[in-house]
Amino acid sequence: MTQDQSPPPMIRMDGIHKAFGSNRVLRGMDLSISRGSSMVIIGGSGTGKSVALKSVLGLIKPDAGAIYVDGKPAGSGDRDAFLARFGMLFQGGALFDSLPVWKNVAFRLQRGALKRPADEARAIAIEKLRRVGLKSDVADRFPAELSGGMQKRVGLARAIAAEPEIIFFDEPTTGLDPIMSGVINDLIREIVVEMGATAMTITHDMSSVRAIADTVAMLHDGVIKWVGPVADLDQSGDPYLDQFIHGRAEGPIEAVR
Amino acid sequence: MSPLSLLARLGRLALGALAAVGRVALFAISTFTHMLRPPYYPREFALSLLQIGWLSLPVVGLTAVFTGGALALQIYAGGARFNAEAVVPQIVAIGMVRELGPVLVGLMIAARVTSSIAAEIATMKVTEQIDALVTLSTNPMQYLVAPRVLAALITVPLLVGIGDVIGIAGGYAVAVHNLDFNAAAYLKNTVDFLEPLDVISSLVKGAFFGVIAATMGCYYGMQSGRGAQGVGSATKSSVEAAAVLILAANFILTGVFFSL
Numbered sequence: 102m103t104q105d106q107s108p109p110p111m112i113r114m115d116g117i118h119k120a121f122g123s124n125r126v127l128r129g130m131d132l133s134i135s136r137g138s139s140m141v142i143i144g145g146s147g148t149g150k151s152v153a154l155k156s157v158l159g160l161i162k163p164d165a166g167a168i169y170v171d172g173k174p175a176g177s178g179d180r181d182a183f184l185a186r187f188g189m190l191f192q193g194g195a196l197f198d199s200l201p202v203w204k205n206v207a208f209r210l211q212r213g214a215l216k217r218p219a220d221e222a223r224a225i226a227i228e229k230l231r232r233v234g235l236k237s238d239v240a241d242r243f244p245a246e247l248s249g250g251m252q253k254r255v256g257l258a259r260a261i262a263a264e265p266e267i268i269f270f271d272e273p274t275t276g277l278d279p280i281m282s283g284v285i286n287d288l289i290r291e292i293v294v295e296m297g298a299t300a301m302t303i304t305h306d307m308s309s310v311r312a313i314a315d316t317v318a319m320l321h322d323g324v325i326k327w328v329g330p331v332a333d334l335d336q337s338g339d340p341y342l343d344q345f346i347h348g349r350a351e352g353p354i355e356a357v358r
Numbered sequence: 359m360s361p362l363s364l365l366a367r368l369g370r371l372a373l374g375a376l377a378a379v380g381r382v383a384l385f386a387i388s389t390f391t392h393m394l395r396p397p398y399y400p401r402e403f404a405l406s407l408l409q410i411g412w413l414s415l416p417v418v419g420l421t422a423v424f425t426g427g428a429l430a431l432q433i434y435a436g437g438a439r440f441n442a443e444a445v446v447p448q449i450v451a452i453g454m455v456r457e458l459g460p461v462l463v464g465l466m467i468a469a470r471v472t473s474s475i476a477a478e479i480a481t482m483k484v485t486e487q488i489d490a491l492v493t494l495s496t497n498p499m500q501y502l503v504a505p506r507v508l509a510a511l512i513t514v515p516l517l518v519g520i521g522d523v524i525g526i527a528g529g530y531a532v533a534v535h536n537l538d539f540n541a542a543a544y545l546k547n548t549v550d551f552l553e554p555l556d557v558i559s560s561l562v563k564g565a566f567f568g569v570i571a572a573t574m575g576c577y578y579g580m581q582s583g584r585g586a587q588g589v590g591s592a593t594k595s596s597v598e599a600a601a602v603l604i605l606a607a608n609f610i611l612t613g614v615f616f617s618l
């Protein structure tokens with residue numbers, strides 16, 4: 102068995118169940134992401150993709166199942182050290198509206214173990230803003246003064262500011278124009294290739310999927326219905342996946358959910 | 359409905375209420391333990407001092423001055439029924455310092471501070487800002503809750519003290535200008551009559567009410583449901599709970615100070 106010699110996956114989700122009241126969202130989700138690879142999760146709205154990401158971070162407590170990060174059960178050991186390995190772009194941006202943009206981006210660099218002098222933190226923030234296509238004059242504005250797409254990119258800059266090993270992107274290109282989506286796709290790809298980070302991205306945008314993914318997983322009915330290399334996307338023969346990637350109303354996935 | 363199912367329902371209600379009290383108590387305990395543990399957030403604390411203390415001064419001053427004035431008029435009119443008009447300075451002083459100062463300031467803080475804390479934290483919850491804080495290795499209990507509760511613990515007693523003084527000044531103004539009291543005698547009567555315990559009780563009540571007001575705002579904010587409706591209902595519940603708890607605590611503290 103070759104599998105026993107290979108290093109443990111960076112993230113392993115094992116039979117994750119999560120219900121909110123009678124709404125059974127995850128029903129035994131299994132997923133492995135190997136170190137330094139880029140996993141993209143696709144699936145209809147409300148299928149629990151965001152819930153899955155939040156479960157790994159411990160923001161949502163699964164009802165059953167186990168999650169391992171780097172071979173160790175998530176939630177064991179020091180929580181700050183655990184979280185310091187992650188960067189997360191939230192679906193809605195989740196910027197702190199009481200802080201100017203640069204302090205949002207530099208949040209992790211201004212307190213705790215990664216604390217740096219203010220001018221250095223600011224310089225890093227401005228450099229990260231530039232990487233997501235924002236000029237330095239947004240640094241002193243407040244999140245509420247920015248458009249939705251700009252907020253998204255500030256959130257992205259915040260997620261990568263401390264150069265984490267594992268980065269989660271929840272719909273990074275939703276609400277962006279096609280050119281900016283291209284910039285963000287390239288950036289995510291770059292982060293994985295250059296920084297060697299492990300990335301897990303949620304997206305509905307098939308061009309993003311092809312630009313970002315090493316591996317694609319499709320979440321449906323609370324389980325991973327299909328997982329495979331991005332090259333196999335078009336020849337999967339899986340009716341669910343085919344319907345999704347071609348955006349057909351007809352098929353096994355009900356349009357009314 | 360059978361007696362048994364009625365009993366079961368009552369039991370469930372009582373258990374539910376007890377559980378809620380338990381959750382609030384646990385939250386309050388957790389707030390205080392987080393207050394003592396680093397990291398501390400001086401900027402958040404300073405902003406809270408400004409928000410809760412300084413910016414509440416106008417509303418506290420207005421509340422106190424009108425109440426003190428009305429109190430003087432009432433006592434004068436009521437006292438006239440048995441020739442006791444002269445007690446206005448004493449009753450205004452004791453009424454303001456022991457009861458009305460702390461209670462009215464407490465309720466105004468519930469209206470102003472509890473509601474804004476609850477709405478702010480609930481909005482942060484709904485827009486995933488709380489999740490983002492946690493992800494950035496920052497404990498919301500330390501970053502959001504502890505500075506606000508500590509600021510209220512420190513500033514609300516001061517606000518109550520200021521409210522007491524302004525309330526007495528309101529009574530004094532009405533008594534001297536409208537009711538022909540002698541200014542110097544009024545002040546002397548006030549000062550001679552008040553005892554240290556009156557003032558101490560007033561400030562201690564302020565400290566309790568401040569903690570109640572800020573804690574309820576934070577608690578309901580952190581518990582908020584989803585969406586705009588969640589924020590609205592968190593805000594409403596926080597003000598209701600703070601006001602009722604402040605009045606209940608006032609009753610208990612009055613008992614502790616003055617009838618034991």
Ligand SMILES: Nc1ncnc2c1ncn2[C@@H]1O[C@H](COP(=O)(O)OP(=O)(O)O)[C@@H](O)[C@H]1O
Pocket residue numbers: 121124126144145146147148149150151152153
């Ligand atoms: N905190 C929560 N409380 C209750 N229900 C939730 C919560 N978070 C998510 N849900 C529900 O779980 C389902 C999946 O949500 P989500 O993971 O956000 O979907 P998506 O796949 O679009 O990211 C939805 O039906 C949503 O209403």
Ligand SMILES: [Mg+2]
Pocket residue numbers: 150151152192271
């Ligand atoms: Mg989502």
